[in-house]
Amino acid sequence: MGGGAARRVAVAALxxxxxxxxxxxxxxxxxxxxxxxxxxxxxxxLWANSKKFHVNDVVxxxxxxxxxxxxxxxxxxxxxCNASKPIATWSTGNDSVVLNTTGSHYFLCGFPGHCAAGQxxxxxxxxxxxxxxxxxxPEPSAAAGSKPSGGATAAPAPHPNAAPKALPAGRSVAAxxxxxxxxxxxxxxx
Ligand SMILES: [Cu+2]
Numbered sequence: 001m002g003g004g005a006a007r008r009v010a011v012a013a014l015x016x017x018x019x020x021x022x023x024x025x026x027x028x029x030x031x032x033x034x035x036x037x038x039x040x041x042x043x044x045x046l047w048a049n050s051k052k053f054h055v056n057d058v059v060x061x062x063x064x065x066x067x068x069x070x071x072x073x074x075x076x077x078x079x080x081c082n083a084s085k086p087i088a089t090w091s092t093g094n095d096s097v098v099l100n101t102t103g104s105h106y107f108l109c110g111f112p113g114h115c116a117a118g119q120x121x122x123x124x125x126x127x128x129x130x131x132x133x134x135x136x137x138p139e140p141s142a143a144a145g146s147k148p149s150g151g152a153t154a155a156p157a158p159h160p161n162a163a164p165k166a167l168p169a170g171r172s173v174a175a176x177x178x179x180x181x182x183x184x185x186x187x188x189x190x
Contacts, residue, residue, distance in 0.1 A: 027058045036063035044121035053125045057099050065093035071110045078106035081115035102127045
């Protein structure tokens with residue numbers, strides 16, 4: 001066996017490792033098609049409970065910025081709909097927020113009455129879904145047979161307001177990157 005074969009295997013393993021990391025950072029549209037609103041009273045608790053969030057997932061708030069905004073708040077302020085001391089504020093109408101820690105992430109709309117009307121969401125990331133700090137490089141055979149697990153390797157977090165339009169809901173960005181990585185690996189192995 002020459003060095004070339006070993007190198008090709010190494011490159012393929014690297015591609016798979018990157019693929020696993022990219023594929024597990026999901027992008028979710030808050031409220032799905034309804035977006036971030038009080039119109040139609042979307043049930044954001046139901047929405048959040050229908051997902052399984054992981055560290056480094058991205059939630060996108062889409063709304064009319066004349067009528068809404070997004071405030072990250074403490075648990076107490078979330079409960080009381082207190083918008084007076086937010087931890088962070090977004091107001092572009094299309095805001096991508098990276099969930100970079102485990103635990104609960106509390107958001108509400110700061111416009112008068114909106115939080116009380118239900119425009120608030122508690123996005124919880126279970127501790128067990130924390131990203132591993134350093135994943136050891138797997139054997140090529142093991143890598144080929146294993147599925148990406150819930151944990152993501154740390155990906156650089158985009159700026160909250162960076163290129164929101166480039167982030168559609170779902171995993172299509174990850175899928176696109178995954179596809180190009182797979183063709184790269186195939187080309188190297190050919
Ligand atoms: Cu609002």
